[in-house]
Amino acid sequence: MEADLLAAVAQEVEPLLGDEGRLLSVPSCLSTNNLVRDFVLGGQAPPIVIAVTAEQTGGRGRRGRVWFQQPGKDIACSLGFQLAHFGYALTTRYPLVAGVLIAHAVESICRMRLNLKWPNDLMLHGKKTGGILVVSSRGYLITGIGINVNSHPEQFPREVAQRATSLSHEAARELPLSELIVAMVREFLAFFKDGGAAEASLMDEWVERSITLGRRVKLSLVEGIRELNALDINRETGELICEDDEGNLMSVSLGEVMD
Template sequence: MTSSYADLERPPLSARALTRALVVPGGLWTRVDVREETGSTNADAGDAGRRDEPEGLVVIAESQSQGRGRRDRQWTSPPRAGLTLSVLLRPGTPDPQRGWPAAPPGSYGWMPLLAGVALREAVTRVAGVEAALKWPNDLLVGDRKCAGILAEVAGDAIVIGIGLNVSTRAEELPPTNGVAATSLRVAGAESTDRDPLLRALLRGFARWYEGWREAGGDAEMCGLTAEYRRACATIGRRVRVLLPSGGELTGEATTVDGDGQLVIRTVDGAEHRVSAGDVLHVR
């Protein structure tokens, strides 16, 4: 059997090895489903959620043909060049065995931010790349977008999708209308091995999620608020926020509040709390 150079550089993920490492007694992850190709991992995980699949499913795609970001933007990546995955969570369902109360719906805004914290930790530790978070759903490396996060509701479940550019070459990066794209490879990563990156990401995600659930969805109590604020490059920046309503808001991003909302101070001194929107960092 012969393999191209690209195949040698981008080996497939092993569902068996990942399951052995991540699906453990008492752990968050219950099933790891690695697919060679799919339309959208978020759609797949959402379908499973509506079929009453328990919390803890991880769907991973080596190639995704209909990946989406916010506002239905396309997320594209060459096969096996990145990490494309979605996880299924049920934060509103109490878990008496673990002592977890139901998290209130008002706390769900922390889900994509929690994913961002775990992703940044994995990228920094495993790839040796300094990264920061752009509220609410981007991982930045040198002011360029290296990953995106998309949270969606699926019945009474929440699906969190993550797309990270790992070994993507500069000429393979897709054009963007906003922040320019990059990858760990382009940024000079010490390692572009997806397996340890994925393990670190899912273990970190589980650790933060378990702490958040134990705290009843209180992000401040479990330390998530402080960690997110420390990692967020949006805080302290002048920003322009494109709101879902079609309006926009310009001012200084002063903090992220206890509900995960971005606090904007406009020139008249008024403070506005934003729960959703596209944020542009103004130089």
């Protein structure tokens, strides 16, 4: 099954990349982000480097958390783009933009609307179904994507089972992994080949999809945990604009909305 998945992805993705890109397709790896980074560091990488695996054994989320992925059932992939080649100036709002691009891809296949939680969680019916980890290396922007697709919540680690779900569980049917991956590649290719021109409108769409704004949230910040009112997003920076109990406004750039 894993071999069939990788072959199906290669058949569709390699023609999309042409001479501009390289697809790294492996049955198993520690981390697809590391796979792309190491390839880039090796020198002579093309402008686009994409890594896909059927089994990611050491995937990480924010703050070094382990990301659970069932081999052959869920998505683990990373998309690397050379910023200078595409004339894209990296901004701190990019992780939010990436969430909207992934939502477009998922919805084109699953017909289910995804919501987004600041800063980088993919949500479905109030539960987390995926996450994004963005890193940069040697002028490349690498977007690591993990999505629970065909795994079942009963198989999740106990500490996340009540807060997470999968696309297939919510859709009540098995979903095509390869088609989802190809759809994501198409979305990101279109975005970067346009030099990120759609970024501002995608930020507006992030606001529409947000489950964070307009409510009181518990934020894990550098200085500790605080409860604040999440009011808006700074469209230029991606920062979360919050209000404390005294009516003071603050912008949060590093933090996490706790469940």
